Amino acid sequence: MFVAGRKRKAQQSDGAAGGARVRARTTALAPAAAAHSGTGVGRQRIEAEIDRLYLLGAENARERQHRTALDYYNRAVALAKNEGIEDARLYQARSHALYKLGEFGRAMDDAKDAIRVDEGAAAGYTRMAVILAATGKPEDALAVVDRGLSAVDGQAAGYAYMETQRMSIQRQLDPAYVPPLNPRTDPAVRLPSDLVVLILCLLDLRALIRCRGVARHWMALIDAVPILWSRLSYAPPDQAEELLQQMPGYAKLRRQQQQQQQRQGRCRVPDWALRHVFERSRGGLSALRIPDGSAMTVATLDTLLGHRRPRLTCMDIGRTAGLAPALLTRVLSWGLSAQLTEIRLPYREQVGDNAMAAIASGAPALRVLDISGCAKVRVKQLFRAWNPMLEDACGSTALEELYINDHPGALELLVFSTRH
Numbered sequence: 001m002f003v004a005g006r007k008r009k010a011q012q013s014d015g016a017a018g019g020a021r022v023r024a025r026t027t028a029l030a031p032a033a034a035a036h037s038g039t040g041v042g043r044q045r046i047e048a049e050i051d052r053l054y055l056l057g058a059e060n061a062r063e064r065q066h067r068t069a070l071d072y073y074n075r076a077v078a079l080a081k082n083e084g085i086e087d088a089r090l091y092q093a094r095s096h097a098l099y100k101l102g103e104f105g106r107a108m109d110d111a112k113d114a115i116r117v118d119e120g121a122a123a124g125y126t127r128m129a130v131i132l133a134a135t136g137k138p139e140d141a142l143a144v145v146d147r148g149l150s151a152v153d154g155q156a157a158g159y160a161y162m163e164t165q166r167m168s169i170q171r172q173l174d175p176a177y178v179p180p181l182n183p184r185t186d187p188a189v190r191l192p193s194d195l196v197v198l199i200l201c202l203l204d205l206r207a208l209i210r211c212r213g214v215a216r217h218w219m220a221l222i223d224a225v226p227i228l229w230s231r232l233s234y235a236p237p238d239q240a241e242e243l244l245q246q247m248p249g250y251a252k253l254r255r256q257q258q259q260q261q262q263r264q265g266r267c268r269v270p271d272w273a274l275r276h277v278f279e280r281s282r283g284g285l286s287a288l289r290i291p292d293g294s295a296m297t298v299a300t301l302d303t304l305l306g307h308r309r310p311r312l313t314c315m316d317i318g319r320t321a322g323l324a325p326a327l328l329t330r331v332l333s334w335g336l337s338a339q340l341t342e343i344r345l346p347y348r349e350q351v352g353d354n355a356m357a358a359i360a361s362g363a364p365a366l367r368v369l370d371i372s373g374c375a376k377v378r379v380k381q382l383f384r385a386w387n388p389m390l391e392d393a394c395g396s397t398a399l400e401e402l403y404i405n406d407h408p409g410a411l412e413l414l415v416f417s418t419r420h
Contacts, residue, residue: 122158
């Protein structure tokens with residue numbers, strides 16, 4: 001044990017002496033290496049090595065080997081920093097590789113360094129604008145491009161590309177801009193057409209028209225299905241809006257529509273849209289819904305019904321919808337009420353006894369009638385108007401559902417119901 005311990009101590013002392021000799025040799029060679037690197041020949045070799053690493057990184061980037069390219073760029077940047085060399089193209093290239101790898105924070109730092117090193121080069125500004133646009137900051141990207149256009153010479157390389165980039169960002173900021181659809185995420189391409197039609201059936205008229213403008217194949221699909229145009233509704237269902245917001249290209253169209261609604265106040269569907277609806281429905285229009293806040297005039301109705309006679313089975317007019325007094329009379333005069341099975345006119349002040357008489361005589365197939373809040377309709381006159389039809393029905397009850405909520409004659413209805 002004593003001999004083994006002595007040998008181990010001797011080996012440790014020899015190792016320490018060898019390490020001291022190595023450190024001494026490294027310290028002695030360091031000034032010589034520094035002096036050699038300071039010469040012109042040494043600096044040229046280092047710059048050549050930096051260029052070689054840069055070219056290797058660019059070659060791998062062209063082959064989409066961005067991870068390998070990033071390694072070469074890191075080595076080139078580290079070597080340049082050790083020699084006090086600052087090259088903007090190294091930061092630009094490494095920023096591009098980091099952007100491709102999804103490391104946007106580091107890519108942004110390199111783009112800033114590229115601009116700091118060379119403010120007169122366009123590549124740094126364009127690289128920073130691309131990163132900002134990809135991270136959902138088009139306004140900041142536009143500000144960076146404007147800054148670059150003012151700092152870069154008009155004849156410099158990349159200036160024309162910056163102008164093109166500025167126009168592209170401005171298009172993205174335009175509310176009417178519709179981004180190009182990706183076939184991998186386009187529901188009209190990936191989903192079965194039957195399922196897409198079922199989803200589109202939930203939409204109102206405005207949303208359906210906006211969907212036609214998403215792409216040509218969307219337009220062809222929507223125009224080829226008459227059932228989508230058979231139930232005309234002015235109201236956007238909330239569930240359909242939430243579902244449609246997940247589809248590509250709809251958010252921009254929705255934003256544009258909201259801005260138009262704010263400018264126009266009350267919304268109305270233009271006459272050309274109504275004509276288009278009728279052309280696409282091929283005369284199969286079966287429901288007319290005018291929700292709260294909408295407006296429809298007699299002229300608009302004439303435009304809608306002037307081309308073909310629809311097969312209306314339902315007419316629903318909202319409580320606060322802007323409705324011309326003569327509209328109901330015009331619907332009945334067009335001879336469209338023969339197949340009506342449902343009429344809803346809640347809280348319409350202009351609806352009175354004459355309207356009830358016209359409905360009773362012109363809508364023999366009516367099953368549902370909603371006159372809630374129509375105070376001008378007298379219950380006695382209501383029974384007088386419907387009594388002949390009940391007698392003609394040979395004892396059967398033609399009117400199955402009568403809604404008379406918030407009506408002053410609700411108690412009187414009980415009396416007449418007991419008598420008749």
